[in-house]
Amino acid sequence: MTDVEDILKRISAHKGVVGTIIMDCDAIPVRTTLDNSTTVQYCQLYMPLIRKARGCVRDIDPQNDLAFLRLRTKKHEIMIAPEKDYLFIVIQNPSEA
Secondary structure, three states: OHHHHHHHHHHHOOOOEEEEEEEEOOOOEEEEOOOHHHHHHHHHHHHHHHHHHHHHHHHHOOOOOOOOEEEEOOOOEEEEEEOOOEEEEEEEOOOOO
């Protein structure tokens, strides 16, 4: 777990990073640097998006899978790395990066 903590600290130290979330495949946060209500909101809203994106990739090519999703809004850039059992989300302010 110290490796995970070190990686989270290193990512969080990057300029413009607002927060990080690690959640399981049931949208339950495991580790976060954000407040509880914001974390729950991100987990509940982004899990269906990841499922749909993964479904789109598999519909195009059943042998393929979603490896990374990057979403940019006016305020933030959200980067999501889905794995088998966990999802890693980084929220960044692009104007500060």
